[in-house]
Amino acid sequence: MTVSTEHDRTLATPMWPEPAPLPTPLRPDRLRRAKKAYTTRSVAARLDASPDGYTLVDGPDVVPAPGDVVLARVEELGKHTRLESPTGRRQALFVGDEILVAYGHRYAPDQFEALVPGDLRPAHLVAAGGIAARATEKHHDIDEPTVIRPLGLLADARGVVTMRRHAGRTLLPDPAGPPFRPAGPxxxxxxxxxxxxxxxxxxxxxxxxxxxxxxxxxxxxxxxxxxxxxxxxxxxxxxxxxxxxxxxxxxxxxxxxxxxxxxxxxxxxxxxxxxxxxxxxxxxxxxxxxxxxxxxxxxxxxxxxxxxxxxxxxxxxxxxxxxxxxxxxxxxxxxxxxxxxxxxxxxxxxxxxxxxxxxxxxxxxxxxxxxxxx
CATH class of the missing domain: 3.40.50.300 (P-loop containing nucleotide triphosphate hydrolases)
Structure with missing residues (x-):
């Protein structure tokens, strides 16, 4: 006998949440081959020292945030045909390249306004320094943005890899009183x-x-x-x-x-x-x-x-x-x-x-x- 679930939501929908997708292990050689961006240079330095133990976090429920590091594939070349390396060298991009960039909002009247999307669907490379976002506005005189497909957020044993966590310098807290002002310079x-x-x-x-x-x-x-x-x-x-x-x-x-x-x-x-x-x-x-x-x-x-x-x-x-x-x-x-x-x-x-x-x-x-x- 077949039980219809059309009108019985207790049968149609599980009473427990779907398990979160397991992170995908990343081979060290794949990470080494990926073209790293200027924005991800502090992360790239760690990867050069030891590319082991990294995974990709992907899935429909993954929501990126500014500063999250993402591995993405170049799908279609547009405005940005080069990616600045950690040292600032302009690396030529090809369709199919895997790149390591960071999510971030962008404001550039002569190019794009772009926002970090709420999912890992296709996005854009909106700055040569390595910014992933979804363009919302474009200057009429420039090409369409380069299209990238996020493959997953880079993660290690502590979770998603972020620029803040791997920053080379520490941000001072916003002072409640008079600001720090060096006497010399x-x-x-x-x-x-x-x-x-x-x-x-x-x-x-x-x-x-x-x-x-x-x-x-x-x-x-x-x-x-x-x-x-x-x-x-x-x-x-x-x-x-x-x-x-x-x-x-x-x-x-x-x-x-x-x-x-x-x-x-x-x-x-x-x-x-x-x-x-x-x-x-x-x-x-x-x-x-x-x-x-x-x-x-x-x-x-x-x-x-x-x-x-x-x-x-x-x-x-x-x-x-x-x-x-x-x-x-x-x-x-x-x-x-x-x-x-x-x-x-x-x-x-x-x-x-x-x-x-x-x-x-x-x-x-x-x-x-x-x-x-x-």
Missing amino acids: TIIGVVGTSMNSGKSTTVASIIHGLSRSGLRVTAGKVTGTGAGGDPNGFTDAGAAAVLDFTDFGFPTTFRLEHGQVRGILLSLVAQLADPGTDVIVLEIADGLYQDETARLLADPLFTDVVDHVIFAADGAAGAAGGVALLRDRGVPVAAVSGVVTSAPLAVREARSVLDVPVIDTFAFADPDVATAVL
Whole structure:
């Protein structure tokens, strides 16, 4: 006799939960072959030392979180055809490659807005530094994102492998009282109108000029998307030490709690203010209206920590508006630089409405120009 379960939910649905899927063991040679990303460099270093004992956690109930490390397969090449290695080398990608990247949200007006999805279904490689997410918005002038298929979250005996757990540096807690402020180094902050307004180039030029003057300079990136290009560029410019938010276990800073962004700022300053450092140069990513940047610049902590601000603008109107906005927030601007200085007419316009110096980005590489802002 057949028992129908169509109307009997006690028979149709088990009274106990389905067992969780068992983690899939990962062969050491498979892990070695996977292309590792800049964001996963601290994990990659451990894998190079010992690739044994790792598994993949997969299944419909697995929900990734920012900073979780995932093994994924490249399904379709799009905007990103290369993956930055742990050292920053741009590795060519091919369909079928297995890559080790980190989940993270991304905010990039010139490329994508992307969010960490709630499942392990196909996603996108949304940054060359190694960020997995699902793109929700795209700039009209760029290609579709590269499609990846997550094969599972990397796990060890302690559970899912995360950037925070394997971070090379410890994040300071958000202080309830006055912030830590080293007595020695002068701290310069570089902010800008938007993505690609010339912030990183300005930082590198300032570092180079100050280093040529005989000062010991260190540098850091407070916010942004994990990538090796800027830190390597700062090192090439002469910085004695360089850190960014990924060193503290964050793949990106988009959608971070404000207390964590404050913690990154303070942690960078504490770590970079080693004995003998004369100047710390810090870059704050994106533009003045980006959420995390806007909150940080409006926080009294920023002006408590940062001595001088250089504003990188992409045009004369942006320069004038940005300086006014920063002053409204109590942030004094020492000079304007960035993309605007590529055009002599734009420089003339900016100088006609500003009462702060407008300095060519590459002029900061001159020791006399760089030291004049201290």
